[in-house]
Amino acid sequence: MTVAECKAAAGKRAASFVESGMIVGLGTGSTAAYFVQSLGERVAQGLKIIGVPTSEATRALASSLSIPLGSLDDYPQLDIVIDGADEVERGTLNLIKGLGGALLREKLVAQAAKRFVVIVDATKPVECLGERVPVPVEVVPFGSKSTVLRLRDAGAFDITPRLTSSGDHFITDNGNFIFDCNFGLIRDVKTLSSCLDAIVGVVEHGIFAHMTSDVIIATEKEIVQWSE
Ligand SMILES: O=C(CO)[C@H](O)[C@H](O)COP(=O)(O)O
Numbered sequence: 611m612t613v614a615e616c617k618a619a620a621g622k623r624a625a626s627f628v629e630s631g632m633i634v635g636l637g638t639g640s641t642a643a644y645f646v647q648s649l650g651e652r653v654a655q656g657l658k659i660i661g662v663p664t665s666e667a668t669r670a671l672a673s674s675l676s677i678p679l680g681s682l683d684d685y686p687q688l689d690i691v692i693d694g695a696d697e698v699e700r701g702t703l704n705l706i707k708g709l710g711g712a713l714l715r716e717k718l719v720a721q722a723a724k725r726f727v728v729i730v731d732a733t734k735p736v737e738c739l740g741e742r743v744p745v746p747v748e749v750v751p752f753g754s755k756s757t758v759l760r761l762r763d764a765g766a767f768d769i770t771p772r773l774t775s776s777g778d779h780f781i782t783d784n785g786n787f788i789f790d791c792n793f794g795l796i797r798d799v800k801t802l803s804s805c806l807d808a809i810v811g812v813v814e815h816g817i818f819a820h821m822t823s824d825v826i827i828a829t830e831k832e833i834v835q836w837s838e
Pocket residue numbers: 637638639640641642693694695696706707708709710711712713716
């Protein structure tokens with residue numbers, strides 16, 4: 611199987627967890643998009659659910675598939691949320707998310723879930739967070755250069771602003787900037803999360819600790835499930 615086929619297989623497996631009557635959080639990114647496609651097929655066959663999208667891109671995709679949608683304010687408690695991730699730490703199931711730029715809404719929706727299911731291909735599991743990807747940090751545009759200095763104080767030794775192809779700041783669905791911050795291997799997730807949470811100007815960061823219920827990993831050979 612190609613990586614795209616693995617993502618599609620993980621998405622399809624996750625869609626089978628959804629039952630009629632559920633309020634379902636819809637993640638963002640290429641793997642989550644396969645899940646939304648599979649869910650759309652089930653909705654077309656009669657599955658009755660309400661989807662709560664985690665980004666405008668996912669809203670547009672779900673809407674094109676005629677999935678009934680609501681907002682997190684309409685449905686503050688969700689039965690299940692299914693989303694991708696950029697890294698999944700073996701053992702703890704802690705995550706880095708946000709390379710797709712939707713981390714704030716993703717974390718809000720995940721926090722509201724009774725069950726948070728993460729779908730990935732075999733490139734995403736790691737022994738320690740920070741192994742492969744930086745931590746995306748969503749920052750208020752006002753004073754962002756000052757906030758970057760505070761991110762350095764928190765231990766980020768390489769900080770890259772997320773830019774568009776034309777060289778402008780990438781703007782999130784919430785009107786903010788993203789800085790991709792390399793902290794090296796993150797051995798103490800709790801301390802780093804607390805440091806980032808304490809910086810005025812940081813809206814949210816991509817470390818999702820103690821939130822994941824299950825991880826579905828689609829490899830070339832099989833689909834594996836890790837559960838908390
Ligand atoms: O966190 C995310 C978006 O903010 C995505 O879930 C994450 O980037 C994984 O994306 P993909 O499935 O395309 O690899």
